[in-house]
Amino acid sequence: MTLSDRWPHGIAADLKTSIAFCTRLPIGDAASAGSDVARASWALPIAGAAVGAIGALVYSIAGALWLAPSIAAALALAATTAVTGALHEDGLADTADGFGGGKDRESKLAIMHDSRLGTYGACALILSFLLRWSALAIIVHPVAVTMTLIASHTAARAPLPMFMRLVPRARGDGLSAGAGEPSRESAAAACVIGVIALFVALGPLAGVIATALLLSTGLLTGSLSRHQIGGQTGDVLGALEQVNEAVVLLIAAAALKPA
Numbered sequence: 001m002t003l004s005d006r007w008p009h010g011i012a013a014d015l016k017t018s019i020a021f022c023t024r025l026p027i028g029d030a031a032s033a034g035s036d037v038a039r040a041s042w043a044l045p046i047a048g049a050a051v052g053a054i055g056a057l058v059y060s061i062a063g064a065l066w067l068a069p070s071i072a073a074a075l076a077l078a079a080t081t082a083v084t085g086a087l088h089e090d091g092l093a094d095t096a097d098g099f100g101g102g103k104d105r106e107s108k109l110a111i112m113h114d115s116r117l118g119t120y121g122a123c124a125l126i127l128s129f130l131l132r133w134s135a136l137a138i139i140v141h142p143v144a145v146t147m148t149l150i151a152s153h154t155a156a157r158a159p160l161p162m163f164m165r166l167v168p169r170a171r172g173d174g175l176s177a178g179a180g181e182p183s184r185e186s187a188a189a190a191c192v193i194g195v196i197a198l199f200v201a202l203g204p205l206a207g208v209i210a211t212a213l214l215l216s217t218g219l220l221t222g223s224l225s226r227h228q229i230g231g232q233t234g235d236v237l238g239a240l241e242q243v244n245e246a247v248v249l250l251i252a253a254a255a256l257k258p259a
Helices: 009-022 034-064 069-084 087-101 105-113 119-139 142-157 160-166 175-179 184-202 204-229 234-256
Strands: none
Touching (some): 009 034, 034 069, 034 142, 069 087, 069 142, 184 234
């Protein structure tokens, strides 16, 4: 069944599922079985756009209260982290701890499964927040920040379905295994949505650069994950989202910063 065949009720259900999967927004009953998440994976970038829009709203409110751009940027990051329940940040920390602290595949997976935060994870989180905060603080202009936040959260999640298709699962349980494997159509649709968001927010040149860098990031992450643990997990997907988000924000800071 194609996306067009599912219009409109199936599309609406997919949107609810993707938002429920990615955020803690109270949207009512939404399907959460693995097959439902896999089918709805094309809408992950749209759920990301909603997260970015919330961050942009907080940034605008902070600006209306005459707070400094650096403070507004910090509040926007706090809002996006809260609305996702730090889902992706947790994945980044666990991946950094596992890849950095484990001696073999089994120990790396065990560390990633452990909820405690280690040195590698703490350093990864600090770097992630510093890079993203610095980029937003540089852009300053509310309209540019709004477009960048929406585009970064959209594009950061857009490659995830394709990554789930191309990189084998490292274990049979966990978030990634439970989500299942997205269809080729869903993965392609998610990528298209992400590319459109980049070109609209950043312009043609920066959009091409961002797309190329996100592709490179996905390839490098996939190769590293295969080498470290034999494939991908939900934590690896969260880490990839965080890296993608930082990449887009840094490109936006270079392209959209005030003269």
